[in-house]
Amino acid sequence: MDTSLAPAEAYLGVLGMTGLTAYAGLTEIAGVQEGDVVFVSGAAGAVGSVAGQIARQLGASRVVGSAGGPEKKRRLLEEFGFDAAIDYREGDLEGQLAEAAPKGIDVYFDNVGGDHLRAAIGAMRRNGRIAICGMISQYNATEPVPGPDNLALTIGKRLTLRGFLVGDHGHLAPEYAERAAGWISEGRLRYDQTVVQGIDNAVGAFLDMMRGANTGKMLVRLTS
């Protein structure tokens, strides 16, 4: 680890698996191209906050993020450089997305699934690509979760939906490390982390992450 570039814990987040997930999803899965309009859900979280900024570096013309609550919405705009932000807890996801991306979206980076996936399919432009990274809205569901009811739109819009696991994209790690190091040192890739102290608080930290108490990567520091 080069700790002159970033503190060691950054290698657990933006410079580690988290950042590589965002990079692989945007490059190999969604194939972000110059001029694309990109929508990212879970955008104030570890993967999402990095994904939005990488989309910009890859040439996206507009980057829209969704997160829970006014403070996270503010941070998307002011700290992570999103062009527009949605507070999904305010409701009317479709309406907010239409306002944030009036011409529709080309790429959706999905961390949430459910209502967000439905809204994104509705807003996709022709030949749009959806990288399915996660579906956190349903991980704790106790009943089977209904799928988006608008999948038929994928036909006329010629959409591609593709799930992926970062573990299959390890070959990108050296390329990503080099590019991310450059972006960080030039101030074009910012990262945040929420650090909880002590192994005894690890379970609480995990549950808080599921509830959205974190911005950026949720970490547990084992020693004081």
Ligand SMILES: NC(=O)c1ccc[n+]([C@@H]2O[C@H](COP(=O)([O-])OP(=O)(O)OC[C@H]3O[C@@H](n4cnc5c(N)ncnc54)[C@H](OP(=O)(O)O)[C@@H]3O)[C@@H](O)[C@H]2O)c1
């Ligand atoms: N495919 C892969 O290889 C891979 C690798 C790593 C992670 N992932 C996936 O990527 C996603 C993000 O992971 P992460 O580690 O970066 O976590 P994270 O985004 O840092 O933390 C989870 C966030 O999910 C949001 N959330 C929780 N319940 C939600 C709901 N019902 N609707 C909308 N948002 C909700 C919360 O933010 P709000 O306050 O905004 O609600 C919370 O902060 C997860 O789905 C994870 O499983 C996939």
